[in-house]
Amino acid sequence: xxxxxxxxxxxxxxxxxxxxxxxxxxxxxxxxxxxxxxxxxxxxxxxxxxxxxxxxxxxxxxxxxxxxxxxxxxxxxxxxxxxxxxxxxxxxxxxxxxxxxxxxxxxxxxxxxxxxxxxxxxxxxxxxxxxxxxxxxxxxx
Numbered sequence: 001x002x003x004x005x006x007x008x009x010x011x012x013x014x015x016x017x018x019x020x021x022x023x024x025x026x027x028x029x030x031x032x033x034x035x036x037x038x039x040x041x042x043x044x045x046x047x048x049x050x051x052x053x054x055x056x057x058x059x060x061x062x063x064x065x066x067x068x069x070x071x072x073x074x075x076x077x078x079x080x081x082x083x084x085x086x087x088x089x090x091x092x093x094x095x096x097x098x099x100x101x102x103x104x105x106x107x108x109x110x111x112x113x114x115x116x117x118x119x120x121x122x123x124x125x126x127x128x129x130x131x132x133x134x135x136x137x138x139x140x141x
Contacts, residue, residue: 019054019116019132021094022047032094053091054116054132061086063105084108088134101133113137 021032026043030050037044065082084100086108100108101119114134121131 019052021050021052021092023050030090030092030094032090032092032096050092052094055137056088056090056096056114056134058100058108058110058112058114058134059087059089059095060110061100061108063108081105086114086134088114098131099133100135102135102139 019032020034021030022034023030024038024041024043025046025048027038027041029038029040030052031039031047032052034047034049038047061084063082063084082105084103084105085097086100087095087097089095098116099121100114101117113136115137116132117135118130119133121129121133123129
């Protein structure tokens, strides 16, 4: 993960905290995170804000561990060993990357239903960085 400055982080809070995306008025596709140009049709003019459900299924995943973690996740790796990171296809269509929590890494499966929860992701520059993590659907509240 690349360094994200505190001002840049604060500008992205709506999508990190509330799963806010944008629906393109030209092609009706949902973009997440929001962009200046629709990644599906390249339209750059009109979007509607859309609150995503945060529900989806694991499209693909990897288990990170044994020195494979980015520096900001080294503390987590030391505390818990390997952890799963997945590309999740949301119900609304976009595919997003996120860590899967509250599950034995060896129990993660393709097409596993998941939902998002707001969680601590890591700390940097003395600021706790929150964002979404995925949890198995049967554990969602």
